[in-house]
Amino acid sequence: MIFKIILLANLLIFTISCNKTNNSVDSKYTDPIKYYKDYWPNESGNLDSTEMAIHDFASASECLDCHGQYFAEWSKSRHAHSFDDPIFQKGWNEAQIDFPDTGERFCIQCHAPIAFVTGENDIYDVMKEGVTCTFCHSFTGFGETVNANDQIVANAIYKLNPGENTMYGPIENPDDNPYHNSEYSRLFSRSDMCLPCHDFTIGGIEAEITFTEWNIATAGGMSETNSCQSCHMPFRNGRHEHDFIGVDIDLTKPIDHIDSQYLKVDSLLKTSVELSFVFDINMTGLMNNDTLTIPISVKSRIHHSLPSGTSFAREAWIEIKVLQNNSVVFSSGNLGNNTSDLNLNDPALLLFTSNILSSNNDTLSSIPNTQYYFPQLLPALTTKDWTYLFIDDGGILDNSNPIDISVRMLFRPFKPAILRNINPPELLDNLPIFEMARIDTTYIIP
Template identity: 30%
Template sequence: MRSTCHLLTILALLILASQAFGAQAPTVFDFDREFYPYYPSLIKWNKSTAAFTPPETCRDCHPKQYKEWSGSVHNLAFHDPIYQGELNKAVKAVGHEISRQCEGCHSPAGMVTGEIKGPGISGLSPVASSGVSCDICHSISGVTHWQTPAHEPENGSMILTPGVDGKEGPTLIKRGPFKPADNCGGGFHDCAESTLHLRADLCASCHQVFHYDRHFPLEATYREWKSGAYAQNQILCQDCHMVDIQTFKKVADSFYKPLRSEYQHSFNGANYLLYYLAAAAANKAGNISEAAALKKKYEMAVERLKLAADLDIAPLYREGKLAEIKVTVKNLRAGHDLPTSLTNIRQMWLEISARDEKGNIVLQSGSIKADGALPENTRLFNSDGMGSNFHFAVDPWVVTSFSRHDTIPPKGSRIVYYGLPYNLATKNIALEVKLRYRQADQKVAESLLSAVPKDINLKEIYGLDTIPPLPVVDMVIKHATLPTEL
């Protein structure tokens, strides 16, 4: 009898313990919603009566920095028609709440103040419409990367503190990477030295974009950098994206640390399409000088892409006959993967053609079709997204994992083999191999640009009657003539 009671007692205790454990067990992506009041944006705002400062005000004392920032991807982040089309589609598909995640990085001040209430660019203050302006980066007082659902940087996990309230009213505080000089701020704002501005964590908040609910990393640029050789050699995002082309090349080739005088506020990267569209808008508006400046930024972005990678071509022979072409694609100078950001949207691919001595094609792959699509046999370096039903998906509010993820890590490479017909009736083949890049598939771009809000008239703003073919950048072109027999 005692043994039976003892056994029942143990069973009861085990059941109670399991129930208690089950009730207290945290979810995988556990976080405090009160801590993140703008969820799914993970921005925190130390709210005071200190207002955000329009970039035009900063220009008065910082004309050089303002000129560099003006027309940058940070400046254009909110007005980007591709972004606005995507945002409009997301709100219609999922609801208004999701827009805060996007707005938190494309216009942080506009989101936290509640000025931005959804897709569209009309009726907004200069602070809200200026995207990632001077005051955003220089008001960041901290980050909350560990407290996020994924316990790493995601979806704007930064703290904005543009100023504090005092007995005599608000005091603006602007933070930077160096010790402030005497009379810094000229009486308009106080200055504070910030070690955060000397770390890549500053950029990480917005350059890791996770699914708004499932917290899958749709964009993992910071993680790619942190896992690679650049982070190990103390080369930061700022060291490549806040310098000119020649300095960037030196940094990437030898892990050179730029001098303070070499940094700029241009924030140049691979998004040449945004510069391309903005230059078209400036031309349409008759602003020739602005269009010229944007064209230079466009050319700089294209040049970065051309410096980022390289190709090696090698023939493979079997029994003395040319059987395959081995192409090695190398990430030479990108401190993150190639491509990065929305890798299920970006397209980097190989186009190859081989001709016999009479000019006849014996091998072809990766040539863009008449409708702008790529053939099925194209060798792409990017990702394929899928939703929670494990079916192919493109839209970021649907994609919760990748079915294929084939990007090239920093200083890494990928090898592709192309088979050739047996017993080629030619002594040599002439080979052309291109590594090509565009921001998106043509149909995806058409879908997004067709979905822009009503206050973005593509014809009036950009002079677009129809969606043109997306510009393609040839990152590398190599030629070789190979004997078909040894």
Template identity: 20%
Template sequence: MRLLLSALATASLLVCGASHANNQPYAPSYLTLDGDPQTVKIKDWNSPKQCKGCHPRQFKGWQGSMHSIAFIDPVFQGEWALGEKETNGLTRNLCAGCHTAVGTVNQKVEFDPKMGKHGGFTTEGMANAGVSCDVCHTVSENNVLHTAMLENGNASFAIANDKVKRGPLSDSKSPMHKTEYSDLHTKSEFCGNCHNVFHPGNNFPIERTYDEWKYSPYAQAEIQCQDCHMVPVDTAIRVADEMKPAKDLENHGLGGKAARGGKPRDMVHDHGFVGGNFTVAPLLGVKGGQEHADAAKKRLQNVAELEAKVATQADGVNLLTVTVHNRRAGHNLPTSLTFIRQLWLEVVITDAKGSELLRSGSLDANNELPEGTVIFQNRAVDGDGKGPQHKPWKVAGFDMQNTIPPKGSRDATYAFNLPKGVSEYQVEVKLNYRSFSQATADLLLKDKVEVPYIEMTSLSL
């Protein structure tokens, strides 16, 4: 830990030095302001409610999404606060750059030690809205060439306060604001600016959702993040099955108007950005949260498939082989903080009378996974190689990687014996998922919350 904090401190000193001041004014993030920092004000950006009048469809999609609660998410806040204390504030801008870009460029993000279990962060006005309409649509530039990794990540974008709304429509006109076409908004690189996270001290990729996509069959087929996460779940399923961008699907049904009074268009993107988190929005009780949680569950229940077979060895031992296929995610399963997400197999084998011959992966009385559970997860270690490590600021590498790549698969094997005289048996296999463990919730949250999980898919033999 001492070595890691030293590395973080060194990184902070470097990026704040004169030669890096223009590239990283909000170090260690790579966020920059396309404007005058001396005159910038939070009110330079619009509240999402102002956008709702002309863009009700987009507002409805965004409201209750993980983007809408990016700043107030209590699990994120708990981890962020713990990082604030353990790194003496060196992670503040790293997280804030993406979770409240407007608050960051205005330097209105403050730590309150009295909030939550470990403290918490506050900001002002529309900066509380997290990743909101005006955050994305005032992004003016990609700062990838200014990063130490020469990769998208750690808020590698510029945000402008010039009242110009940028987006993917080349012919948009509005009586309410200036508009400008942005090719960046049509590409996955736009998303990669936040959905890649590198440790600012050692540059290790803590989160690499964008890179997982970049080297996948989806990228080769020119399928962008937007083709799966800015369309209904049923359309995302078709994109993955047909391996075509959403606009190239026959009868995609995505037409409409981008704004009230606008002209009809062949395709209008939704703004729900549905992923795999079905826990936090309902926990907060925000409007639209349950709808987004239900969509996330639907995505999870349509992304993977199981295969299983049993082979009897010469010594009489039976080997059950379970194969998990990543059929419809354009990134790894799981993705994001792969050392925290939990994707696991639950296997129960019984004889004809119902007596258990094998059980693996069933949650215990403490809502935790028992030892020996097959879990598709990366194992993080610190700078001394010690793990598992679950605090992002301490991660220096992975000593085990077991996530499932796009269109790829992983196998798991279980051995079992049949009692003498028993020839019939039944195998039940489930693939389960949750965003974090019970121990993580207990560490980060002040109030006790039992972490739910979802059965993604199952099969019987």
């Protein structure tokens, strides 16, 4: 009898809690009431059916009058150009050739998500806006990591409620306006909002797992303090910026075009690492039997790997120059210009990147044909120690003059090889190299 009473009480509590009225997305998401529009992809990634239509998503231009600053920032962001970006377009075309049944849907599930969830094959203007305002602000639930098979069947999960004249966001008690309803959602403060696009595997290979890296570094995302938004959508002057700053810039702009986007990428990268000598070179004798030993340390300050995302396209490395009498006596990671390739045969080179290979061991620049993945990354919040050894067996060094040592950590968003076969050709010419950190010292030979 006691067991029956306890069971009845629990059922009563459950019933009351389910029927409790609450207007926040968080409560509705856990209610048995359906609160998002669904879609049903088939074995090729095309939709058999969908509850969403193209007219459910308004163009970003309709947000301009009231949200001009947000629009201005978004329009320069990589989200706004996720579809029309020439690098994506080349990869998309290749995917459709290699995977004629699935390649088209696989790529647009993130780069033109409105086309994916509506099942549209015609390219409407709002689809060309990539990740646009009304797409993100229709989120009512979290997606999941995309686990694609070898045939790259699109299966991204979005939980959206578009076309109901309600915009969801992170502002509690939003002001009323005559254009749409506004509803607070705690979802928008969590890194899970960046799923499914920023976390996926292909054939079991962890090709682009930024969210997973973050989730591990933050102990399962228990704190919202270090969310994706806190770095990539920082809260300044009473609002969240909508540049979605990462490491990419618009490569169609001349390399000397320094705009706010470039400056914010530069600033973000400069806060990502700490570079130091392992000990004070001037206080410790580093010359030993004509060998100059230079130990350095690179410390990650970010909550995902460096580089992350399409790490196979990116390069972060250490450039070191040892000079005496203004002449370089030793160097590593030094480039002739921004479009030069790094010398991968240099045993002293400290490089952070990854490589993806096909079944024929060909190096790839996009993921659909990935069969092998070789990460060489700086994991989140870790330190990498590295020692440079210069053996002066040629008697180059002059003991009567000091040695100047310059160490820089550099970054470029694309490996030059990826851009060499992409039109327009100026994309390669406009490839920047960012300085993430720098240390210098002068060493007196004892």
